[in-house]
Amino acid sequence: MKRIVLSILVDNTAGVLSRVAGLFSRRGYNIDSLTVGETEDPAISRMTVLAHGDDMILEQIRKQLNKLEDVRELVELYSEESVTRELILVKVASSEKDRQSIISIADIFRAKIVDVAVDSLMIELTGNQSKIDAFINLLEQYTIKELVRTGITGLARGSGDIADYID
Numbered sequence: 001m002k003r004i005v006l007s008i009l010v011d012n013t014a015g016v017l018s019r020v021a022g023l024f025s026r027r028g029y030n031i032d033s034l035t036v037g038e039t040e041d042p043a044i045s046r047m048t049v050l051a052h053g054d055d056m057i058l059e060q061i062r063k064q065l066n067k068l069e070d071v072r073e074l075v076e077l078y079s080e081e082s083v084t085r086e087l088i089l090v091k092v093a094s095s096e097k098d099r100q101s102i103i104s105i106a107d108i109f110r111a112k113i114v115d116v117a118v119d120s121l122m123i124e125l126t127g128n129q130s131k132i133d134a135f136i137n138l139l140e141q142y143t144i145k146e147l148v149r150t151g152i153t154g155l156a157r158g159s160g161d162i163a164d165y166i167d
Helices: 016-026 055-067 096-108 129-139
Strands: 002-011 031-038 044-053 071-076 082-093 112-117 120-127 144-149 153-156
Touching: 002 016, 002 055, 002 082, 002 153, 016 031, 016 044, 016 055, 044 055, 055 071, 082 129, 096 112, 096 120, 096 129, 120 129, 129 144
Parallel strands: none
Antiparallel strands: 002 044, 002 071, 031 044, 082 120, 082 144, 082 153, 112 120
């Protein structure tokens, strides 16, 4: 199975998220990660979709997305030609004896402690998926009380911008 990261510029209209997600569900394809946000042009939103499948499935995903009326442009984000990031918030149980070692792990990853309670720490980390996964693996020796990931988002490297894609 291969994975694909797609950056999709869409009209910022009601129902566009439903139409894109519906395309995946109708065909039995899974979305591994989905982020959506308005761009510098309020009429356009950018969706970043992470999916996986064999070559045939991934090609069908590309073709079907390009057929949607709301889709202005679809760009595949290749790892060597783009910058992708994800945000994680994780709440870790911390006793007095564990607190400093948890903070040390956070420091190694350049994470931020964003909340401190008597028996827990909340940590924020931004990075690529492998960095996030490595951070979680190190924290698993402690009790992870809650964890949330934003999903992947990214842009192609270089000087191009949204104007290159929009008529």
